[in-house]
Amino acid sequence: MAAIDSLVVTINCQLCLGDGVCCDHARETFELDDDGSVRVRSKSTDERGVIIQAARSCRMDAISVIDRATGEQLAPCHVQTSALPDEGAGSVGRTGT
Numbered sequence: 019m020a021a022i023d024s025l026v027v028t029i030n031c032q033l034c035l036g037d038g039v040c041c042d043h044a045r046e047t048f049e050l051d052d053d054g055s056v057r058v059r060s061k062s063t064d065e066r067g068v069i070i071q072a073a074r075s076c077r078m079d080a081i082s083v084i085d086r087a088t089g090e091q092l093a094p095c096h097v098q099t100s101a102l103p104d105e106g107a108g109s110v111g112r113t114g115t
């Protein structure tokens with residue numbers, strides 16, 4: 019199974035600047051359209067850690083990455099979800115690998 023299949027990756031187009039930073043970090047996952055909007059490719063060979071780091075590289079926190087199995091929010095890394103047992107218990111410092 020490809021890493022992308024274990025993640026739910028979404029982009030908030032309202033926040034996206036279209037600078038393509040995420041595309042530079044994970045070229046197989048994020049694609050910049052001619053009109054400057056970013057989309058998530060349906061197929062990707064990027065590794066899990068690469069996808070998460072690319073999402074975390076977004077200075078607008080426009081990319082959300084959630085572990086499909088656990089519901090854990092992996093990016094943006096400062097956002098906590100109800101799936102986590104305690105505040106601060108897990109997301110910061112994770113590499114995703």
Ligand code: SF4
Nearest residue numbers: 034035037038040076
């Ligand atoms: S890094 Fe963030 S702001 Fe830049 S293109 Fe990607 S989603 Fe948009």
